[in-house]
Amino acid sequence: MKTDEERLRDSQRAWIDEIVEKHGETYTSIARKAKLTPTTLTRFMNKEADANHNLSAKTEAKIRAVFSDVAIKRPELIRVSNLSHVPIVGVVQAGLWQSDFVLSEYTAAEFIEVTPDPRYPHFQRVAFRVQGDSMNLVYVPGTVVLAIRFYDLGRNPRTGEKVIAVRQSNGVEEATVKEIxxxxxxxxxxxxxxxxxxxxxxxxxxxxxxxxxxxxxxGHPEVRIEALIVQSIRLE
Structure with missing residues (x-):
């Protein structure tokens, strides 16, 4: 599949060839009338030389100024996005335990688009909104944090990492954000x-x-370290 650059190059070459056919020009005469050096077009149009550059916008403008009756047909560029849709699965309270905490991506009603994380290319990420100010030196209220479960990572947390801790009291799960x-x-x-x-x-x-x-x-309060925070997103 051709890249956007290759498709644009093909379009520019077809435009020059259309000028040649319509006006009876050569590549050299087109260049001279547009006040370009002849090699600007001869090298670009020499497919056998496998030119791997495109005409600059300035060069295009000079040619269009002389041959304005021949329009360049630009290709529709294909935009390829590698963004991932990460579910926002709940809120976590920085300071107090947040009882509305949820940890199932299947309950998510909102998603955030983020680029892949090369450090954890094969791990499922989930996102939470931070409330409260006990971590405001790191995460101001409203920050969205992305996390990966330690169960999936297959290791224990390490000193200095920011984590989501969860406790259960009388069957209710509550969560908070802390540095471990x-x-x-x-x-x-x-x-x-x-x-x-x-x-x-x-x-x-x-x-x-x-x-x-x-x-x-x-039946009794109990704490576990649930997830590692790997990224945070906030408005400035």
Whole structure:
């Protein structure tokens, strides 16, 4: 399949050939009348030389000024988009636990278009809107964050990563956004990053077993680190 550049080159060559046929000109005479050096067209029109450049807009304008009765037929350029449609599957509260948290892409009513992430080319991404100000040094309220589940990544979180943490209390799932720190004694600290002094304390999780699935009874608060934030999008 030809590229847009190749299709434009074909169109420009067909235009020059139409001028030759209609006016009885040669490539050299067209160039001279347009005040171009003869080789500008002879080289461009020499298909055997496999010219891989197109006529510039300035060169086109000079030719059109002399041969305005022959219109160039520009091809309809084919736009190829590699954007991915990532579902916005819920909201996460920066500071408090957000009880309206959802994590199923099948419930998404809104999508955001983003370019592929070369670091994670084969992983499903989901997006969330951030509310609250406990992470406003990193994510202002309204920021959309894109995340990949640690289950899919097949690894545990690492210190310094921004994560979505989820807890379950009496059968209800709630979520928040934090920066993670794996402490020397094995405990996990989930830190806010905020200008608000109210948010200065970390949430402490006993150990990395917090990554395990929730208990079936759902009868006590329990925290797991659900997803790694890999990208954020916000309006300036």
């Amino acid at each position: 720190e794996i402490m020397p004694d094995g405990r996990v600290a989930l830190w806010p990053r905020s200008t608000n002094p109210e948010y200065s304390q970390a949430i402490i999780v006993p150990d990395m077993s917090a990554l395990a699935p929730f208990a079936d009874d759902g």
